[in-house]
Amino acid sequence: MRRFDQATTQRTTTSHPLSATTTTRPLGQSAARRRGRMVPIIIVISALVISALLVFVSTGLNFLPASFFHSGTHATTASAAVGTQKIVGHVYFMSSGQIHQDTSQGIVDQVQINLTNIPSPAAGKALYAWLLSGDAVEGQSVLLGKLAVQHGIVNLRYTGDQQHTDLLDFANRFLITEEDAGITPSIPPLDKSTWRFSAQFPQTPDPLDSVHHFSQLNHLRHLLSTDPTLKKLGLPGGLDIWLFRNTQKILEWAGGARDDWSRQGAGLMHRDIIRILDYLDGLNFVQNDVPPGTPVLTNPQIARAGLLEINANQEPPGLLYHVGVHLQGIVQSPGSSSEQHRLANQINTAINKVQALLEQVHKDARQLVTFSDAQLLQPPALALLDNMVKNAQDAFMGQFDPATGEIQDGITQIHFAVARLATMNVTVAA
Structure with missing residues (x-):
């Protein structure tokens, strides 16, 4: 088991979902130095996230079985029911x-x-x-x-x-x-x-869900408002906001590690790499990727829910997978609309792309965490850091498509698209 670094268990605060969060200062580092390297990241996030809100375009593989995101019994019934009311x-x-x-x-x-x-x-x-x-x-x-x-x-x-x-x-x-x-x-x-x-919002329990009997409203609340699994971990809010926050932190730490390479700060670089693994793996699995005795350098409460699914049926589930489960639930639930099907399919495609990008970040971080201080300051380490920053940036902000001039399929787009799932169709009162 890993021990907790008491200096890093302090909670962080977020005043706006698009602003950079504040991290606890690593041991042995001045506050001024830490703030200095964050300025470029904040500027990049502020500029690119705004442009990312303008479009949500998706193509690609399915993160969940394709059958969950195409017309089925519930979709046909819902469309017919809506069609009877203007x-x-x-x-x-x-x-x-x-x-x-x-x-x-x-x-x-x-x-x-x-x-x-x-x-x-x-x-x-x-x-x-x-x-x-x-x-x-x-x-x-x-x-x-x-x-x-x-x-x-x-x-x-x-x-x-x-x-x-x-x-x-x-x-x-x-x-x-x-x-x-x-x-x-x-x-x-x-x-x-x-x-x-x-x-x-439709509240009819899904007849195919023999365990939880969730309705569409239940799934929306888990995504956006309160998720019971996260609540047990002491994490208020839905899955979407924690997916957004934690992926943003991955980008922040990846950029910080690369900045530390230019300053020849191997110790600081190593700490940011450990933080990345804390959030990607979750505390139940990160000990498999870091040297024995490595302290937890993030808020241990937040890090209990990792971004990635390391083992099948793990508890708690990885955030990306968990969001996908509730997308499946929305599409499968009675009363889901054709627009919700379309949007869930787009989100599903984007999640699949983010999953692949964060798995590459995970691969690079696992390799870098084994490097000695001397190895971390060599050109091969910089190449891995550059790759890690690029993949973390694409995962959070989305990837620029030169053919369309649009930013596609990142956590930022997922964040706003999930909110659009919570849309009610207004009709004449019965």
Whole structure:
């Protein structure tokens, strides 16, 4: 068993999912020196991540069996059911970016409403939008706001409350009511004659899931809001945010190790390589890749969930594999839409590419961690470091396609695409 380095168990903080996180300073290194080498990484991440948000294009192999991502019984049934009701728009769950790794706040704390063909309310009346929970006894509700109808179009952005409450953690329904314009309601009316439009996430358990009986809503919450496996490890939030954070750290440490080569800092380089293996393997398996007695140089709580699947049926599962399991669940669950099938297929393809890139980072790190200080400062080590940085960068930011001029298939694109899975189709209220 590896011992923990007490100097590195301090928790880190994240103020925005696209900003670089702060790491605990390695022993024997000045704070000024560590900050200096991080500046280029922060600039690169800030610039390229913004461009990466503009597109999500996917081709390639499947990370999960192809049968899970093509039309099946549930997909056909869902499409037919939606086809009987005219969709007037969508409700999207979004993040303000005001997140912290100690809570799930800020991950899905905002809502965007886009509707068309909406008739104006009667004189003296107004339309109000609500998020609701499914609890019939102690149900929660949030008034998203009064809707302004302009030429049949409604666009409203709910920016959340001061606590950045995780909305998906409780909400599963959306409702638009028509009520008095002069009095802002505090709770949605029970009188269904005032209900105009509605939407909800499917909650029918998957009949093929004989173990957990998860519904589509369950899978979405595991990905975006709260995952029970991570919660047991003391990691709040869904799988997606931890996949994003931890892959970003891999890039940060890979870039730091290469910077240390130019400064002839073999000791610092060695520590960053160990950190990379901590996060890729997870604490249950990393001892197989590092010299005996190597200390844990990352937050041991976070490192318990590795990025890669080292052994079949490992507990906890690797984050990439675990995300793939819930993508499979969404597609397989009753009520999944054709758009969710398409998007899950794209995410699945991107995960497969990231998996291959991080496996190459893993291979290089395993080789580098065995080098002596003298070997780490030689040109062969630099070649491995350059390769490791390139693969870590492509895994997190995506790869530039010169043919299309677009950035494709990285964790950044996966992060925003997973959020798009949590979309409700709005129809006339029944």
